[in-house]
Amino acid sequence: MGSLGKSRNDRSSGPSPEGPQGDADQPRSPSERAYRGILRALYENALVPGQRLVAPDLMKQFEVGRGTIREVLYRLTSTGVVSIVPNRGAQVRIMSRSEVDDLLDIVEALLALAARGAAAAIHVGQDADRLREWHQTLQRAEAPSQFHDFVAAREDYYRGIVQLSGNSELQRLFPAAQVHIMRAQLRRFQNAGDAIDASDFNALTEAILSGDTARAEQAARDHVGFTRTRIASLPNHAFATAD
Structure with missing residues (x-):
């Protein structure tokens, strides 16, 4: 079972992180760039469930400010990708x-x-x-x-x-x-x-x-x-x- 959407030969600039090639030349806001970058890391197994998302590291990686990272993490939390764990902060979600x-x-x-x-x-x-x-x-x-x-x-x-x-x-x-x-x-x-x-x-x-x-x-x-x-x-x- 896998994700549904467009094939690799027919991808547009939609929100799916699996097909970033289709809109690589489109302008993106810093927030959108960081958001898609984190999703790409998840799909490429550079991030795994339970892994912490450390704000200073993300700020450096995507060259954005703390406010932008806060916005991105909130967006990822609202879509069920990230969990906020007491005393640990943000981490990639682990499902029950x-x-x-x-x-x-x-x-x-x-x-x-x-x-x-x-x-x-x-x-x-x-x-x-x-x-x-x-x-x-x-x-x-x-x-x-x-x-x-x-x-x-x-x-x-x-x-x-x-x-x-x-x-x-x-x-x-x-x-x-x-x-x-x-x-x-x-x-x-x-x-x-x-x-x-x-x-x-x-x-x-x-x-x-x-x-x-x-x-x-x-x-x-x-x-x-x-x-x-x-x-x-x-x-x-x-x-x-x-x-």
Whole structure:
């Protein structure tokens, strides 16, 4: 399971940190530059769940003032990326088991909606070859030594489904940063938060290509269910303690 949005070949200047190349030449405020820089560090695993965000270090890194960093941390807190911990300050959020469950509920609903829309588009003859290509790229990058290639291909696959659905609101609604936090947090537990078996994508691809919207929706729910099952078996110390 990964984030939804635009494919690497079709990224605009939207808010997704996964696609900074698309707007690299666009002017940004110091606050926006620092905000995107922190998100980029999260996606590149330079920041990990539980890691402290020290204001003086961030000020130096992004060449901004304390007020700007305060604004950025507030923004990251409001979007669920950062937590303010008493006596520790700001840190990358660690999710509790119930928070992960809630997140997966959202992911399941949105992916099901995207798959249903994609199947409807496929049914009238649009872009079946593109979906097959995204799926084949996943299959080629299945080896453990190609993990980073697989992750990139997986992101393109999910984003591609959103594109095929024709629903422009899904990219905005999808909690991409929170999904990445969950995956990074659980990666040391045999990648429990990641859909890393290429075969997990077979049923979803076939369902969308069939043009059967109900079948595609159920396949998407089952796809997220594989991740949910893996996570359910994890020990409690994999998660933050619920408040």
